[in-house]
């Protein structure tokens with residue numbers, strides 16, 4: 001495929017890292033993901049968190065109701081549920097989750113690392129040994145927010161330090177545990193995932209492929225560009241884009257679309273998270289096109305994730321066209337609004353509506 005390609009048809013993609021939230025916010029955002037993706041791994045960091053298979057089942061029902069309410073045809077979008085790992089998760093819960101058929105991963109939030117992570121794990125290898133053993137045995141993937149929370153570690157180094165302090169010892173103790181290094185943001189992460197032994201994958205967001213940390217500070221502090229792990233310097237962005245477009249099946253699409261009401265982003269202590277569900281495929285196509293690698297987008301968006309999770313490829317396709325797409329300034333979000341990433345800007349690709 002040449003860089004002059006004007007139209008790109010892909011097997012219908014999936015989003016392997018998505019925040020849908022709950023209630024009125026869920027109702028407002030779910031249609032945006034369903035517009036382009038057939039499935040998504042649904043993050044469990046609700047308040048209170050989704051810590052059991054029973055809570056995941058109830059959350060799944062609420063998502064199905066929201067899909068119907070948004071007019072999404074039945075069967076068009078499948079939420080793949082996850083559990084929120086805590087210091088108190090029991091091995092029996094892992095077995096229940098594996099047997100449920102609808103729980104596809106267990107999420108590690110180091111306590112205090114990110115939005116709604118207070119109930120997260122304080123000491124993974126110390127507190128969760130029996131659970132990790134059960135997960136390894138059941139083939140249940142561990143999805144990792146890969147940042148240390150040690151306040152003495154520079155914010156921009158927290159992913160690299162996590163590799164040394166947690167990932168390497170974790171993989172040594174549980175070599176057959178499936179691990180997804182979520183929202184990779186550094187060259188250190190890219191290199192680790194490429195070279196690690198055993199079943200390791202990683203999601204990469206569109207914003208970390210398109211922007212470096214200058215975006216947060218351009219012309220003043222811009223809260224809608226703030227997420228965790230935070231955008232890094234340009235060398236890291238280039239390494240991420242190289243990895244995503246390399247054809248290596250370990251890297252796959254995960255938007256980490258994380259809606260927050262406008263007022264909580266534009267705030268003295270603004271929340272972390274970028275809203276990208278609306279225009280995810282347009283953003284990814286723009287990133288892949290920037291290095292002439294549109295031909296690698298289908299692997300990254302539609303093939304590598306299902307291969308890692310042991311799920312079938314989707315039926316059907318989507319088509320992206322080289323035509324300008326203007327990102328809205330804001331969108332309704334329950335009783336507030338959400339500002340999508342790069343609001344008001346134009347992208348070179350748009351999703352063809354059927």
Ligand SMILES: NC(=O)N[C@@H](CC(=O)O)C(=O)O
Pocket residue numbers: 019045114115116145226227228229256258259272273274
């Ligand atoms: N990515 C973010 O900046 N925020 C996410 C949490 C997360 O994925 O770490 C959120 O839930 O808002």
Ligand SMILES: [Zn+2]
Pocket residue numbers: 114145182183228229
């Ligand atoms: Zn995270």
Ligand SMILES: [Zn+2]
Pocket residue numbers: 017018019043256258
């Ligand atoms: Zn996330």
